[in-house]
Amino acid sequence: MTATAPEADPAGRDPQAxxxxxxxKQRTREALIDAAFELFAEKGFDATTxxxxxxxxxxxxRTFFRYFASKEDVALTFQExxxxxxxxxLAARPPEEPVITAMRRAIVGxxxxxxRGELGFAPERFDCMMMLxxxxxxxxxxxxxxxxxxxxxxxxxxxxRMGVDPAVDLRPHVVAATAxxxxxxxxxxxxxxRDTCGDIPLSEAVxxxxxxxxxxxxxxxxxxxx
Amino acid sequence: MTATAPEADPAGRDPQAxxxxxxxKQRTREALIDAAFELFAEKGFDATTxxxxxxxxxxxxRTFFRYFASKEDVALTFQExxxxxxxxxLAARPPEEPVITAMRRAIVGxxxxxxRGELGFAPERFDCMMMLxxxxxxxxxxxxxxxxxxxxxxxxxxxxRMGVDPAVDLRPHVVAATAxxxxxxxxxxxxxxRDTCGDIPLSEAVxxxxxxxxxxxxxxxxxxxx
DNA sequence: GCCAAACTGTCATACAATGACACTTGTCGT
DNA sequence: ACGACAAGTGTCATTGTATGACAGTTTGGC
Numbered sequence: 149m150t151a152t153a154p155e156a157d158p159a160g161r162d163p164q165a166x167x168x169x170x171x172x173k174q175r176t177r178e179a180l181i182d183a184a185f186e187l188f189a190e191k192g193f194d195a196t197t198x199x200x201x202x203x204x205x206x207x208x209x210r211t212f213f214r215y216f217a218s219k220e221d222v223a224l225t226f227q228e229x230x231x232x233x234x235x236x237x238l239a240a241r242p243p244e245e246p247v248i249t250a251m252r253r254a255i256v257g258x259x260x261x262x263x264r265g266e267l268g269f270a271p272e273r274f275d276c277m278m279m280l281x282x283x284x285x286x287x288x289x290x291x292x293x294x295x296x297x298x299x300x301x302x303x304x305x306x307x308x309r310m311g312v313d314p315a316v317d318l319r320p321h322v323v324a325a326t327a328x329x330x331x332x333x334x335x336x337x338x339x340x341x342r343d344t345c346g347d348i349p350l351s352e353a354v355x356x357x358x359x360x361x362x363x364x365x366x367x368x369x370x371x372x373x374x
Numbered sequence: 375m376t377a378t379a380p381e382a383d384p385a386g387r388d389p390q391a392x393x394x395x396x397x398x399k400q401r402t403r404e405a406l407i408d409a410a411f412e413l414f415a416e417k418g419f420d421a422t423t424x425x426x427x428x429x430x431x432x433x434x435x436r437t438f439f440r441y442f443a444s445k446e447d448v449a450l451t452f453q454e455x456x457x458x459x460x461x462x463x464l465a466a467r468p469p470e471e472p473v474i475t476a477m478r479r480a481i482v483g484x485x486x487x488x489x490r491g492e493l494g495f496a497p498e499r500f501d502c503m504m505m506l507x508x509x510x511x512x513x514x515x516x517x518x519x520x521x522x523x524x525x526x527x528x529x530x531x532x533x534x535r536m537g538v539d540p541a542v543d544l545r546p547h548v549v550a551a552t553a554x555x556x557x558x559x560x561x562x563x564x565x566x567x568r569d570t571c572g573d574i575p576l577s578e579a580v581x582x583x584x585x586x587x588x589x590x591x592x593x594x595x596x597x598x599x600x
Numbered sequence: 601g602c603c604a605a606a607c608t609g610t611c612a613t614a615c616a617a618t619g620a621c622a623c624t625t626g627t628c629g630t
Numbered sequence: 631a632c633g634a635c636a637a638g639t640g641t642c643a644t645t646g647t648a649t650g651a652c653a654g655t656t657t658g659g660c
Contacts (some may be wrong), residue, residue, distance in 0.1 A: 169657050170605070197646065205561045208609050213648065248591040284520060292518035300562060310595030315566045318579060319593055321559035322586045329555035333547035336526060340541045353544060364590040365474040367545055370537030372489060394638070403640095423615065434640050439617065573616050 177215050180206045184222045189276055193223065193284035220290030226262075227291060231298045233258050234265055238305060247309055247323055253360040255327060259351035267290050278335060278350075295331075299324050330357035403441050405431045410448045415502055419449065419510035446516030452500050453517060457524045459484050459493055464531060473535055473549055481553060485577035494555075504561060504576075521557075525550050558584035594599040 183204035187196040198219050204207040216222045236257050241250035245324045258267070265271045307313065307320035316322050334353035341348055392400075409430035413422040424445050428435040440446045463484055467476035484493070491497050507514045533539065533546035541545050560579035567574055 167658065169424045172657090173607080188419050198648090199646085209647090210610080210649090211608060214607080217648090219647070243595050245595060247593050247595055250595065266445050287524065289515040289519035292522055293515035294520055296514065296558070299558070303562065309595050310593055314563070315570045316429065318563050319586055321563045322555070322583050323591060323593070325555040325559035325562075326587075326591060328558075329548070329551040332522070332525070332552035332554075333544065336529065336551075337540070337544050337547045356544050357548050360545055361552075361587070362590050362592065363550060364588050365549060366588065367536055367549070369469050369471060369473055369476065369535050393627065398626090401640080424617090425615085435616090436618090436641080437639060440638080443617095445616070 176205065176207065176211075180207075180212060180215055181222055181225060185273060185276060188223065188280055193219075193280045193287045207364050218290070220287055223277055223287055224291060225278060226269050226277060227294055229267060229269065230262060230274075233261070235302075236306060238309075243309075247306055247320075248326070248358070248362060249332075250309070251306070251323060251327055252355070252362075254329070256351055256355045256358075259354055263349055263351055278339075282338060282339060295328050299328050302327060326358075330354050330361060333357050346365055355363075384547055397434075402431065402433065402437075404439055406438060407451060411499060411502060414449065414506055419506045419513045429528055442517070449503055449506060449513055449569060450520050452493075452495050452503060453520055455493060455495065456484060456486075456488060456500075458489070461528075461531060464528075471517075471533075473532055473546075474552070474584070474588060476535070477532070477549060477553055478581070478588075481556070482577055482581045482584075482597055485580055486575075489575055489577055504565070508565065521554050525554050528553060552584075556580050556587060559583050 180201060183200045184196070187200055187204065190196075196219075198212050199209045199223070201219075202212045212222075234254055238250060239252035241254055245253070261267050262269075262274055263271050277287075277291075281291055303314050303320050303324040306323050307317065310317075310320055310323075312320060331354060334350055334357050338348055338350050338353050406427060410422070410427045413426055413430065416422075422445075424438050425435045427445075427448070428438045438448075458487075460480055463480035464476060468482055473481070487493050488495075488500055489497050503513075503517075507517055529540050529546050529550040532549050533543065536543075536546055538546060557580060560576055560583050564574055564576050564579050
């Protein structure tokens, strides 16, 4: 392995450029994610062991845990990326917009982008994760835990945008929780809908969910026209 | 151990009465819960091992897992009981009430009852569980998973009340998710509030959260009066 | 080329959770 | 009262997740 690569430059030319070590680390990380999803798709989340994932990439399972905090973590990388994108998108919304509107447009925008593969990962991966969650309690739990942690952060962002103190004002908490709420409600229905009719884009369902929430939820009980 | 107890009756007098075996089982179960909470309160959830809980009651850890599916499970017994009470309370609401109103009153009613110790368990236990969740990710995850599963069931109850099909109508999903949403938002704020000002009853916060949700969440962003 | 830092593998270990099997105890019929 | 059967429990073994310690290797900076 001599310096046959064209970019090899003995004099440290670009101090920002990630070195070979960094690149290798990144490759290992992505290889682990790829291998994990391949195995998950094949055998399911619970039936796949960390050792199998590590073996597929030819590293020790100890190394796996140096890249990911848990087996759930490797499956939730996309959720993590989506959240980061969400915070940016929310910050980019014009300040005249009411918070719920900003939130709604930010989320729906992110989800549409994700469905088009514009967020740096294949859309199938996210779908795959949603499917896996149906069959694995531990993955569902991990996802919810992750989302809850993010909700706490979102609350601060929203409180700031509203100019109120989250320690004494319930509203930012409710708005942040609403994001989770809309997402979970939509995911549940999309899943149920798939079994009977067919696929529906999650982003559309989430948009609808926000519409319902903004409407105030005032639905009558069944008229009992027996 | 001869029949010195006054209730010993050779002729099976009451076929409904739970036998000694059943009573002993119940006692073991409650002893495990008691021991678990004592240890949790003392050392925290994560730092407490199943073996310690089992030892405190003088049973094997294998037996612990015959009573509870997981270490989280023993801490979530109250959450389980609250949910059962909620479903009953919801069913008892008059059919003229809009679903969101029925839900709100059912939940707030249950939580007030819980705070008064009218649900068969000490209110401190529930408070304790909420505290433990702040420090334990696995317990938080378990709680959220449990709540999510219950939400799915709630969705069906609500869909039924609304007279719609949950596979094609998003609204019952959103209403059910709203329950979780209101609860989590309130729990987060109550916790934050406690650190700065003091205690506030969770039931009141939840009631407020519903009011906010029913209002449609239309809050302006900060006026920027710089 | 050399040194220090970063990365990895190989132990060892703790804990959660489950299956298998034997043993004890409660329940029920006679 | 006795015995058969079922329920409950303990012991042992095993799998899988996760973490700490330590040594060996690779990489980047000098």
